[in-house]
Amino acid sequence: MRYQHRPYRHTVAASGFVQGAEKHAVDLGCGVGRDSLYLLGQGFHVCAIDRSSQALEKLVAASNGNQRLSVQAGCMAEANIKDAALIVASHSLYFVEPESFWPLWHRIRKALRKDGIFAGHILGDQDGWAAEGRVVSTVKKTEFHRIVEGFDVLDHREVIKPMPMAQSGREKLWHVHTCILRRRRFGGAANSV
Numbered sequence: 067m068r069y070q071h072r073p074y075r076h077t078v079a080a081s082g083f084v085q086g087a088e089k090h091a092v093d094l095g096c097g098v099g100r101d102s103l104y105l106l107g108q109g110f111h112v113c114a115i116d117r118s119s120q121a122l123e124k125l126v127a128a129s130n131g132n133q134r135l136s137v138q139a140g141c142m143a144e145a146n147i148k149d150a151a152l153i154v155a156s157h158s159l160y161f162v163e164p165e166s167f168w169p170l171w172h173r174i175r176k177a178l179r180k181d182g183i184f185a186g187h188i189l190g191d192q193d194g195w196a197a198e199g200r201v202v203s204t205v206k207k208t209e210f211h212r213i214v215e216g217f218d219v220l221d222h223r224e225v226i227k228p229m230p231m232a233q234s235g236r237e238k239l240w241h242v243h244t245c246i247l248r249r250r251r252f253g254g255a256a257n258s259v
């Protein structure tokens with residue numbers, strides 16, 4: 067199996083944290099469905115969102131008509147998301163316009179049920195794209211508390227190192243936070259567990 071067809075480790079781990087029988091997941095910036103297809107295989111209902119209709123068509127074809135898959139074409143910042151047990155966003159959130167990033171992050175938190183799980187990538191401000199002047203949404207170390215506010219941190223790995231990009235193979239400095247977060251039942255500061 068090529069790596070693009072394998073689910074991310076954080077998605078596999080996050081799906082194991084989902085409690086209850088109602089397994090509704092949202093995949094933000096799903097692409098051709100690396101995570102969505104895995105979640106469908108695990109019995110989730112998946113709402114897959116991407117601005118690329120072509121990617122969504124490929125996902126629908128690969129799902130073999132799975133009735134638990136629904137797709138939304140458009141910008142994730144405006145997507146209709148609610149009542150999710152799991153929201154995944156793998157290498158996608160940083161593509162939203164910087165002015166849309168924090169409003170989207172608040173919508174993600176609100177769209178998760180209590181005990182709902184977020185799993186995905188957040189770009190740090192030392193990332194090479196930011197230095198090249200590419201418009202991406204990054205989060206400073208001093209702002210990271212805003213990401214985890216209202217969540218328990220189930221896993222958080224921060225990587226800063228040169229690595230190749232999936233599409234072009236060109237190396238760039240990546241500064242990526244891979245997070246698995248659980249929405250807290252009650253308000254209050256974030257906890258590490």
Ligand SMILES: C[S@@+](CC[C@H](N)C(=O)[O-])C[C@H]1O[C@@H](n2cnc3c(N)ncnc32)[C@H](O)[C@@H]1O
Nearest residue numbers: 095096097100116117118141142156157158161
């Ligand atoms: C690097 S790919 C990641 C795809 C998939 N999550 C994965 O990890 O294999 C980024 C995806 O985000 C989508 N995307 C970028 N900006 C978006 C936006 N504002 N709204 C919805 N999708 C977006 C792109 O079309 C692309 O499919």
